[in-house]
Amino acid sequence: MLVVMKREATREQIDAVVERIKEFGIEPVPLPGAERTAIGTFGTTSRAAAEAVESLPGVAEVVPVSRPFKLASREVIATDTVVRVGSAGIGAGQPLAVIAGPCAVESRDVTIETARAVRAAGGTALRGGAFKPRTSPYSFRGMGEQGLEILAEARAETGLPIVTEVLSPSDVDAVARVADCLQIGARNMQNYSLLDAVGEQTKPVLLKRGMSATIEELLLSAEYVLARGNRNVILCERGIRTFERYTRNTFDVNAIPLLKRLTHLPVLADPSHGTGKWYLVAPVALAAVAAGADGLIVEVHPSPDHALSDGFQSLTFEHLRALLSVVPEVARAVGRYDRVTAS
Ligand code: PEP
Numbered sequence: 599m600l601v602v603m604k605r606e607a608t609r610e611q612i613d614a615v616v617e618r619i620k621e622f623g624i625e626p627v628p629l630p631g632a633e634r635t636a637i638g639t640f641g642t643t644s645r646a647a648a649e650a651v652e653s654l655p656g657v658a659e660v661v662p663v664s665r666p667f668k669l670a671s672r673e674v675i676a677t678d679t680v681v682r683v684g685s686a687g688i689g690a691g692q693p694l695a696v697i698a699g700p701c702a703v704e705s706r707d708v709t710i711e712t713a714r715a716v717r718a719a720g721g722t723a724l725r726g727g728a729f730k731p732r733t734s735p736y737s738f739r740g741m742g743e744q745g746l747e748i749l750a751e752a753r754a755e756t757g758l759p760i761v762t763e764v765l766s767p768s769d770v771d772a773v774a775r776v777a778d779c780l781q782i783g784a785r786n787m788q789n790y791s792l793l794d795a796v797g798e799q800t801k802p803v804l805l806k807r808g809m810s811a812t813i814e815e816l817l818l819s820a821e822y823v824l825a826r827g828n829r830n831v832i833l834c835e836r837g838i839r840t841f842e843r844y845t846r847n848t849f850d851v852n853a854i855p856l857l858k859r860l861t862h863l864p865v866l867a868d869p870s871h872g873t874g875k876w877y878l879v880a881p882v883a884l885a886a887v888a889a890g891a892d893g894l895i896v897e898v899h900p901s902p903d904h905a906l907s908d909g910f911q912s913l914t915f916e917h918l919r920a921l922l923s924v925v926p927e928v929a930r931a932v933g934r935y936d937r938v939t940a941s
């Protein structure tokens with residue numbers, strides 16, 4: 599249930615509600631808002647508890663929360679959350695975020711050169727995996743800690759915040775020391791101990807949809823992170839597996855407006871993994887912007903033919919520049935904010 603306090607409720611009245619909820623053996627989650635405070639209780643709540651709380655001074659109403667995800671739900675938090683990655687805000691009312699970079703950190707030179715190109719094109723943040731989840735154990739699996747050092751150097755050089763993937767709970771501290779945002783990849787969307795671990799630290803989390811996950815499962819995974827206390831979660835649609843074989847995945851454009859309706863969390867689109875083909879990235883990126891995405895995450899490489907992973911879906915610097923010049927036009931055409939990064 600969601601206990602909505604009256605606008606004029608005092609601190610003592612809020613504390614009394616919290617204490618009363620605890621007497622029923624339920625964990626209250628205070629949700630301070632701009633105008634009034636609400637207190638959530640998630641899990642099973644008895645009718646007796648709801649009635650007892652509803653009669654306390656300062657309580658406006660007690661609303662049942664029907665969705666299985668709670669803190670991620672618009673029922674509980676109606677206004678859009680803006681998540682800060684470095685100094686950039688991602689979410690409603692903010693300029694569209696464009697997170698770009700190589701699939702993997704493969705070398706210092708490629709990473710720094712790409713970071714400079716992303717910066718010059720007006721990108722918001724640099725992406726690149728130091729720890730790579732690969733389908734085959736014989737593929738390049740990233741440079742690990744050395745890759746993190748290269749990412750830190752790229753940030754020092756360009757000022758771009760860093761988004762990079764973490765694969766296991768034991769690496770969370772090391773990755774969080776460098777990253778401005780921790781990426782949870784599609785393959786780990788339901789790795790619950792990893793979700794708990796990133797929920798217990800303070801860096802924002804970019805959570806990608808699993809390739810066979812429903813939208814509700816994605817939101818329930820976000821709930822794991824939120825429930826551990828980290829309220830800075832960005833969702834990402836990156837394509838799902840279907841019967842179609844001409845593309846690597848089928849980018850689910852439905853997910854974008856649907857997620858914006860169900861949740862207050864920012865939603866990004868990844869047209870690189872969503873299509874698997876560089877020549878489909880720009881059109882699908884523009885469709886996602888038109889559908890309401892708060893930003894994009896795209897793969898870019900100075901020489902896609904030589905990339906150690908995902909070269910075929912990587913944009914060249916020229917393609918990235920071209921995409922970023924047309925994104926604001928589409929945003930403007932559908933009545934959305936029309937800048938890519940804050941200037
Ligand atoms: C990635 O972003 O490099 C990646 C591995 O993506 P996904 O988890 O969506 O496959």
Ligand code: MN
Nearest residue numbers: 701897907908
């Ligand atoms: Mn990739």
